[in-house]
Structure formats: structure tokens, C-alpha cells
Amino acid sequence: MPVVLSLQDAHKRYGHQVLLDGAACALTDDQKVGLIGRNGAGKSTLCRILLGDEDLDAGDVVRSKKLRLGYLRQHDPFRDGETGMEFLQRDSGQPDWKCGQVAWRFALGDDMLLRPVRELSGGWQTRVKLAALLLHDPNLLILDEPTNFLDLRTQILLEHFLKDFKAGVLVVSHDRSFLGATCNHTLELTRGSLTMFPGDVESYLTNLEERREHDRRLNTATATKRKQLEQFIASNRANANTASQARSKAKQLEKLEMIEVAGEEARVHFSFPAVEARKGPAMRAENLTIGYEDRDIASDIQLEIEHGERVGIVGDNGQGKTTFLRTICESLPVKEGQMKWGFGCQLGVYAQHVYTTLRPDQSVLEYLEYQATPGTTTQQIKTIAGSFLFSGETAEKKIKVLSGGERARLVLAGLLLEKHNVLVLDEPGNHLDVETVEALAEALKRYVGTVIFTSHDRHFMHEVATSVIEVGGGRVVAYPSSYDDYVYRIGKEIDAGLRVAPGVKAKDAAADDSSNSPKPGGKADRDAQKRLKAVERRIAKLDDEKKQLNEELTKAATDVDKIKKLQTQLAEIVDECETLEAEWLELSEATGAW
Structure with missing residues (x-):
């Protein structure tokens, strides 16, 4: 297992923040390594340094002559009007048969490869980029948060790819399930140092917790010994007969040192305020239709959510999960039917765009004090702030200078200080590190109120969800089994699809009923094809608008009014994209393009 990339005596700092302090690591061409560390520890910076996109202050990055480095590009590498196949051929220089062979590993058939790639959803574009990555035959991959915003199907395909990949991988992720399924080594970045674990x-x-406990026991024994020595010295140093013994004990005392407990700063403890446990239905939907003015997303919804349930909302991207959450939060009106909350239900909502409404002149602590339930102590507020990486000077920062990620974490922290008996959470684990996500999961498990949430983090879903609601195909239904069973079902569907020969649609192999599809060449089919093209053009345009808005957000710096306006526009575009992607999937199936 030759070393192809290594870091030696690396130093890197931003202002007073030390990210690397004499750090070292070695990556081979056969290890699959998961890189973990607290938010702000410098994981993404380390990736950029290894890729050569950023320089060290001191130290060396040593690259083997045999290194063929690949990385999953976060930016858009596609040209206007370029199909997936054209991009793969241009990017790799490989013939079409080879590109198609590799693309099939990501369930990319001709129906996807022959479409303009910018008209595909984000998940499908990620699959195209992964195929391009493999075509370059790298012997070391660097992937920074590759599962962000990927639905379960694409995550599982990515797992299959990494498991079968016969070379080295460095993956940065907060998703413990994904890391556990793909990586056999763990690299932790903490306090400027790198530690490799086999x-x-x-x-x-x-192992880390066992070492912490061992160090704590040693510290307890050391503290007891120090107290004994201090008592002896105090009692005997003034006595001429025992003064020499006291001096000897003083030297022993000087040698006693407390051990710095490994990773102690990463321990997070927080809890939601206590609420009264209740029984019976918390929410009931009857003959419910959800959607937008010009389109239904799902209809004939019959649901009942009991008090105390923790309901995970699942389904492919673009199928309506966010639309469903917005409807039950009453930020989107019901189209038909009824949706009622039980008497006394008090909703607390976390959504990705909520942070755009924060007052820019407030500090972090002022916001949390305002959100906190009466009677919450200052120490409790500071503890919650620290749990979300707001401590010391950071806790005194004004909201106007916080990044988007920091604002999102602040809103989630504020929820912990309010008194709600129903929590509706949209991707609450985003922006949090592994241990903080775990602490959030534990807090939700102790919470006796009702939780309705969606997350791309499978470990978080597995730990928290006691029941599952599936959104997809124009339906919202209570899933009849557990989240683990749902993951297993999706995995089997993907395996079945990948076993179908290239060029044969998986739905055809399964002999799906196509009697409801428009007749090929008929008017309905022509209308559907026309609408499909229109939807694809609109999605492509919205993607361009999103990129433009993100660029403007980066340039906006501390212009609070402009940032708020841009973030509101971005949230509206995201909502419209989800609606259009759901329509695109339906039209693709109806026209046989899927």
C-alpha cells in the first residue's frame, strides 16, 4: 500500500484561529479514510491544501509521482446545451461505449445521458460528475461532504461506487452511516492535529470514549494524590524534623500533572425544555390535497400523527417533502380537504431559510435570550450557545456578521430554548459535526413532545424516527414499517435496476403497467413532451438564477438588507425548483423518457 499523498509538519492559521499545528498524515492508494472533526476545525481547508488549491503557512505536502488525484467538483463544469454523454466524452477523452459503461454504474441510462445535463436535477448531475471522476482512473479521491442534499437513492449509488472503488478515498462527511458504509479508517482533525485510526x-x-474515560480516572487519582501531598506539606514544612520530607513531597507535587482529556471540547450536552406528555392525535389530515396554485403535488392524503411520535418524512428529492412540511406548518395553504392540529399544540419550526428573518443588530446571546422560555438561566443559554459553536467572543457577535451556516445553527439553537410540544424540522443536522448531530439525536429521543422531520443523514433518521411517512408519486402515506426497512427496500430496488442490462429501462424489466401512459405519437403524448421540454428549460433557467444569487450573496459581505432580499429570492427559487422537479419526474414517466 504505497503512500501517494502525505502532509508533513503542516501549519495553517487564519488570524488567531489555528487549524493545523504541526499536523501530519499519510494517505495510501488502498485506504478508504473518513475525515471527521468539529465545525470550524479546518476539514475543508485541509482538503483544499491536499488538492493544491490553498497553501500551507509552513510544512510540506508530498505528492507521489504515481498520484492520480480525483475530486468531486462542487461547481458546475457543464457547457450550455451539453448532454451528459457529450460532457463525459469531453471531460475524459473516452469513447461513448466506455462512458456509457461507467455511467451505468450510477444508473445513468441513455434516457439521462442524451439530455442536456444542466436540465437534470442536482442529484442526477452529481451522478454524471461521479461517472466523469471514475473515467479518469484516479488512485486517490477526495470528497468533501458528497452526500449533502443527495436523496437516499443517490447516496446508496455513491456507496456502491466507493465500496467497489479499488483505490484510496478521503471522505469528509457528518453522516455516520455513510462513513461507516464506505470507510475503513478514520482521520480526526482536532486542536490542529491529525490522528489516524485503523x-x-x-x-x-x-475507542475515543474509552480513552477519555481512562484519562478521567487517571485525573481523579492524580487529584486525590495532589490533595494528600498538599495536606502533608502544609502540616510539616514548618517543623524542623519533617521539613526535608515536606520539600521532597513538594518536588513530587510539581511532577504531578493532569492529563488533557482527548476531545473533551467536542462533548456536547443539551436538552429541549420539558413539556407535558400527551396522548391522542396531534395532527389529522382528511382527503388532503397539497401543492401550488397551478399544480397539485399530492392528493387524497389520509394521515394521523399521534402525540409523542417522532415521524421521519422520506422520499426522493423533488417529490414534495418540503411542500408537505410547509403545508402542515400552515405556511402553504391547503388546496383541498382538511388538516387540523390537536388542541393545545404549539409548533416550533426549523426551516433552511428561516434565518433570513433574524434581526441583524442583535448579538447571538441577545437572540437566544429573547427566544428562551421565561425562567431559563443565563448558564443554560450559554450552554446551548456553546453546543452550536457560539462561545466566548463568538457569542457576542452581531447577527449581521454571521455566515448563512452560522445563522441557520443559531435558529436551531433558539428552538432548544423555547417551549414547544410539536417540532417540525427540515434538515436539522445540516452544518453540524458528527458529535453535535449525535447530541441532537439524543436530545430529540429524550423529548416527550411530537417531532416531524426530514433529513438526508441516515444515522440521524435511524436514531430518531419512530415512524415513517413516505412522500412520492403524488401520494403521502404512512409507511407500514421502520426506517431501516425503507432503506432496505430502496437498496433492493437500486440493486434490481443495476442488474438490468444497459439500454433496458428497469421499469420495463419489472413489467410495470403502462396502460395509463399517453399513447406514443398521440396528442396527449405530444402535449406531455412539449410540457416536459418547457419544464426542463425552466429548471435550467432557475439553476442559472440560483448560481447568480449565490455569487451575489458572496459579494454582499455585511450588507444586511441586500443579504435578506437575496436569501428570500433564493428560498422562492428552491421551492419552485422542487415543484418543477416533481412535475419533471411525472412527465418523464408518462412519456417513457424515464
Whole structure:
């Protein structure tokens, strides 16, 4: 296992923040390594340094002559009007048969490869970029948060790819399930140092906790010994007969040192305020239709959510999960039917765009004090702030200078200080590190209120969800089994699709009923094809608008009014994209393009 990339005595700092302090690591061409560390520890900076996109202050990055480095590009590498196949051929220089062969590993058939790639959803574009990555035959991959915003199907395909990949991988992720499924080594970045552990993330965290407990026991024994020595010295140093013994004990005392407990700063403890446990239905939907003015997303919804349930909302991207959450939060009106909350239900809502409404002149602590339930102590507020990486000077920062990620974490922290008996959470684990996500999961498990949430983090879903609601195909239904069973079902569907020969649609192999599809060449089919093209053009245009808005947000710096306006526009575009992607999927199936 030759080393192809290494870091030696690396130093890197931003202002007073030390990210690397004499750090070292070695990456081979056969290890699959999961990189973990607290938010702000410098994981993304480390990736940029290894890729050569950023320089060290001191130290060396040593690259083997045999290194063929690949990385999953976060930016858009596609040209206007370029199809997936054209991009793969241009990017790799490989013939079409080879590109098609590799693309099939990501369930990319001709129906996807022959479409303009910018008209595909974000998840499908990620699959195209992964195929391009593999075509370059790299012997070391660097992937920074590759599962962000990927639905379950694309995550599982990415897992298959990494498991079968016969070379080295460095993956940055907060998703413990993904790391556990793909990585056999764990690299932790903490306090400027890198520590390699020969095992997966679960084994590493178990070992870390055992080492912490061992160090705590040693510190307890050391503290007892110090107290004994101090008492002896105090009692005997003034006595001429025992003064020499006291001096000897003083030297022993000087040698006693407390051990710095490994990873102690990463321990997070927080809880939601206590609420009264209740029984019976918390929410009931009857003959409910959800959607937008010009389109239904799902209809004939019959649901009942009991008090105390923790309901995970699942389904492919673009199928209406956010639309459903917005409807039950009453930020989107019901189209038909009824949706009622039980008497006394008090909703607390976390949504990705909520932070755009924060007052820019407030500090972090002022916001949390305002949100807190009466009677909450200052120490409790500071503890919650620290849990979300707001401590010391950071806790005194004004909201106007916080990044988007920091504002999102602040809103989530504020929820912990309010008194709600129903929580509706849209991707609450985003922007949090592995241990903080775990602490959030534990807090939600102790919470006796009702939780309705969606997350791309499978470990978080597995830990928190006691029941599952599936959104897709124009339906919203209570899933009849557990979240683990849902993951298993999706995995089997993907395996079945990948076993179908290239060029044969998986739905055809399964002999799906196509009697409801428009007749090929008929008027309905022509209308559907026309509408499909229109939707694709609109999605492509919205993607361009999103890129433009993100660029403007980066340039806006501390212009609070402009930032708020841009973030509101971005949230509206995201909502419209989700609606259009759901329509695109339906039209693709109806016209046989899927």
C-alpha cells in the first residue's frame, strides 16, 4: 500500500484561529479514510491544501509521482446545451461505449445521458460528475461532504461506487452511516492535529470514549494524590524534623500533572425544555390535497400523527417533502380537504431559510435570550450557545456578521430554548459535526413532545424516527414499517435496476403497467413532451438564477438588507425548483423518457 499523498509538519492559521499545528498524515492508494472533526476545525481547508488549491503557512505536502488525484467538483463544469454523454466524452477523452459503461454504474441510462445535463436535477448531475471522476482512473479521491442534499437513492449509488472503488478515498462527511458504509479508517482533525485510526467511525468514537474515560480516572487519582501531598506539606514544612520530607513531597507535587482529556471540547450536552406528555392525535389530515396554485403535488392524503411520535418524512428529492412540511406548518395553504392540529399544540419550526428573518443588530446571546422560555438561566443559554459553536467572543457577535451556516445553527439553537410540544424540522443536522448531530439525536429521543422531520443523514433518521411517512408519486402515506426497512427496500430496488442490462429501462424489466401512459405519437403524448421540454428549460433557467444569487450573496459581505432580499429570492427559487422537479419526474414517466 504505497503512500501517494502525505502532509508533513503542516501549519495553517487564519488570524488567531489555528487549524493545523504541526499536523501530519499519510494517505495510501488502498485506504478508504473518513475525515471527521468539529465545525470550524479546518476539514475543508485541509482538503483544499491536499488538492493544491490553498497553501500551507509552513510544512510540506508530498505528492507521489504515481498520484492520480480525483475530486468531486462542487461547481458546475457543464457547457450550455451539453448532454451528459457529450460532457463525459469531453471531460475524459473516452469513447461513448466506455462512458456509457461507467455511467451505468450510477444508473445513468441513455434516457439521462442524451439530455442536456444542466436540465437534470442536482442529484442526477452529481451522478454524471461521479461517472466523469471514475473515467479518469484516479488512485486517490477526495470528497468533501458528497452526500449533502443527495436523496437516499443517490447516496446508496455513491456507496456502491466507493465500496467497489479499488483505490484510496478521503471522505469528509457528518453522516455516520455513510462513513461507516464506505470507510475503513478514520482521520480526526482536532486542536490542529491529525490522528489516524485503523477502523471505521463507530469503532473510533467508541475507542475515543474509552480513552477519555481512562484519562478521567487517571485525573481523579492524580487529584486525590495532589490533595494528600498538599495536606502533608502544609502540616510539616514548618517543623524542623519533617521539613526535608515536606520539600521532597513538594518536588513530587510539581511532577504531578493532569492529563488533557482527548476531545473533551467536542462533548456536547443539551436538552429541549420539558413539556407535558400527551396522548391522542396531534395532527389529522382528511382527503388532503397539497401543492401550488397551478399544480397539485399530492392528493387524497389520509394521515394521523399521534402525540409523542417522532415521524421521519422520506422520499426522493423533488417529490414534495418540503411542500408537505410547509403545508402542515400552515405556511402553504391547503388546496383541498382538511388538516387540523390537536388542541393545545404549539409548533416550533426549523426551516433552511428561516434565518433570513433574524434581526441583524442583535448579538447571538441577545437572540437566544429573547427566544428562551421565561425562567431559563443565563448558564443554560450559554450552554446551548456553546453546543452550536457560539462561545466566548463568538457569542457576542452581531447577527449581521454571521455566515448563512452560522445563522441557520443559531435558529436551531433558539428552538432548544423555547417551549414547544410539536417540532417540525427540515434538515436539522445540516452544518453540524458528527458529535453535535449525535447530541441532537439524543436530545430529540429524550423529548416527550411530537417531532416531524426530514433529513438526508441516515444515522440521524435511524436514531430518531419512530415512524415513517413516505412522500412520492403524488401520494403521502404512512409507511407500514421502520426506517431501516425503507432503506432496505430502496437498496433492493437500486440493486434490481443495476442488474438490468444497459439500454433496458428497469421499469420495463419489472413489467410495470403502462396502460395509463399517453399513447406514443398521440396528442396527449405530444402535449406531455412539449410540457416536459418547457419544464426542463425552466429548471435550467432557475439553476442559472440560483448560481447568480449565490455569487451575489458572496459579494454582499455585511450588507444586511441586500443579504435578506437575496436569501428570500433564493428560498422562492428552491421551492419552485422542487415543484418543477416533481412535475419533471411525472412527465418523464408518462412519456417513457424515464
